[in-house]
Amino acid sequence: MLRIAFAILWSALVSVVAVPALAQDAPDRTATGGAQTLSDILARQEQMKVDDGFRRENTGDPSAAKPTTEQLGTLGGASDPDLWRALRYDSVNIRVSAGGDVAATLVQDGGMAWLAFREGPLRTYGGWLLLGTIGALVLFYLLRGRIGVDGETTGRTVTRFKAIERFAHWMLAGSFILLGITGLLTLFGRVGILPYLGHEVNSVLLIGGKWIHNSVSWAFMLALLMVFVMWVGHNIPNRGDIIWIKQFGGIIGKNHPPAKKFNAGQKVIFWSVILFGGSISLSGVSLLFPYALPLFAKTFAFLNTTGLPEMVGLGVLPTELAAQEEMQLAQAWHAIMAFVLMSIVIAHIYIGSVGMEGAYDAMGSGEVDEAWAHQHHSIWLDEEKAKAAAQQPAE
Amino acid sequence: MKVMFAGFAAIFIIAVAADFVLDEIGFAAAERQSGPSVRLGDAY
Numbered sequence: 001m002l003r004i005a006f007a008i009l010w011s012a013l014v015s016v017v018a019v020p021a022l023a024q025d026a027p028d029r030t031a032t033g034g035a036q037t038l039s040d041i042l043a044r045q046e047q048m049k050v051d052d053g054f055r056r057e058n059t060g061d062p063s064a065a066k067p068t069t070e071q072l073g074t075l076g077g078a079s080d081p082d083l084w085r086a087l088r089y090d091s092v093n094i095r096v097s098a099g100g101d102v103a104a105t106l107v108q109d110g111g112m113a114w115l116a117f118r119e120g121p122l123r124t125y126g127g128w129l130l131l132g133t134i135g136a137l138v139l140f141y142l143l144r145g146r147i148g149v150d151g152e153t154t155g156r157t158v159t160r161f162k163a164i165e166r167f168a169h170w171m172l173a174g175s176f177i178l179l180g181i182t183g184l185l186t187l188f189g190r191v192g193i194l195p196y197l198g199h200e201v202n203s204v205l206l207i208g209g210k211w212i213h214n215s216v217s218w219a220f221m222l223a224l225l226m227v228f229v230m231w232v233g234h235n236i237p238n239r240g241d242i243i244w245i246k247q248f249g250g251i252i253g254k255n256h257p258p259a260k261k262f263n264a265g266q267k268v269i270f271w272s273v274i275l276f277g278g279s280i281s282l283s284g285v286s287l288l289f290p291y292a293l294p295l296f297a298k299t300f301a302f303l304n305t306t307g308l309p310e311m312v313g314l315g316v317l318p319t320e321l322a323a324q325e326e327m328q329l330a331q332a333w334h335a336i337m338a339f340v341l342m343s344i345v346i347a348h349i350y351i352g353s354v355g356m357e358g359a360y361d362a363m364g365s366g367e368v369d370e371a372w373a374h375q376h377h378s379i380w381l382d383e384e385k386a387k388a389a390a391q392q393p394a395e
Numbered sequence: 396m397k398v399m400f401a402g403f404a405a406i407f408i409i410a411v412a413a414d415f416v417l418d419e420i421g422f423a424a425a426e427r428q429s430g431p432s433v434r435l436g437d438a439y
Contacts, residue, residue: 170402
């Protein structure tokens with residue numbers, strides 16, 4: 001009896017709470033005959049999220065037309081407003097004589113959201129990420145100073161990187177810096193250069209930057225491939241990495257944990273460069289060949305099958321994207337990934353130059369002092385010594 | 396240092412070659428937005 005009473009009470013409570021919620025979800029549009037209401041328009045102007053399904057899908061139904069034999073048959077099942085709505089939401093089948101499939105999209109309003117994102121959060125958060133990274137490194141340098149070599153150097157050197165490895169590294173590094181600078185000029189030129197140096201200077205920088213960005217990208221991709229092939233074997237995580245991470249790699253504190261050719265920190269850099277660099281390359285190629293390599297509709301469809309977007313509150317991601325929308329998403333993704341990688345690479349440049357004594361030699365001449373090698377890559381040094389001993393002819 | 400400069404030189408060579416090849420195969424973003432009935436001028 002008590003259970004029944006509780007069930008009645010519960011259902012009454014649910015109905016009281018749920019009915020107004022449902023009414024809120026589906027606004028009453030009978031006054032406008034199903035068309036948008038003043039509150040819809042005001043909400044849109046306030047840039048609030050409006051469910052526009054009642055317009056998007058209201059594009060007429062020719063099959064609902066009266067047969068031509070009937071009195072009103074010639075009017076058909078679709079009206080001019082239906083056609084305009086279909087044009088507005090890019091759901092009408094259009095044929096164009098020039099411009100290919102892309103030109104068949106007459107209205108695509110995602111450009112405004114993309115522009116707002118590019119001029120707003122992308123510049124703001126991206127800029128602060130880079131400045132914050134530089135600030136953190138300056139602070140770290142002031143607190144920790146340069147990481148030196150403990151004790152005396154031996155004067156004996158060991159080859160850390162062969163010429164081909166250094167060649168690929170510098171090709172990757174040089175191209176990434178050029179791509180980073182030209183990318184930043186493209187994003188910040190309008191607010192950081194134009195007001196101070198004028199249109200002419202900004203224009204020259206942008207035209208030159210565009211050529212450099214588009215052309216140098218191929219060198220970056222080739223170098224990325226070279227580096228991946230040459231170093232992937234040395235960058236597979238192993239148990240030694242846990243010890244290295246526990247001791248903060250000797251960067252904080254006085255310990256110098258043993259490491260192979262690459263320590264855990266370098267592995268993080270390697271995989272960041274490969275994964276972020278690979279993602280930047282893929283989205284970059286999509287942008288280099290506009291509309292030829294759409295990536296996002298298929299990616300979204302795959303993500304939807306995993307249920308991940310709904311889990312994080314993004315709902316079901318759209319899987320039918322206009323060609324222009326694909327480009328907007330590719331550009332946004334390209335820039336986000338680039339900012340993250342730039343921030344990581346700035347830290348890498350710091351540790352490879354002013355942050356650690358002797359680190360530059362590894363990529364400069366390729367030769368490092370044995371004391372440095374023992375301090376930072378002791379397992380690798382032992383292996384190299386064993387190899388050298390094995391190659392020496394027996395006496 | 397020599398290897399470093401060789402790497403930088405390779406960037407320049409690849410960039411010029413990429414620009415030339417893409418030009419030769421008639422690829423340009425402007426062409427992707429266009430059709431046979433549109434004249435784009437000598438630059439493309």
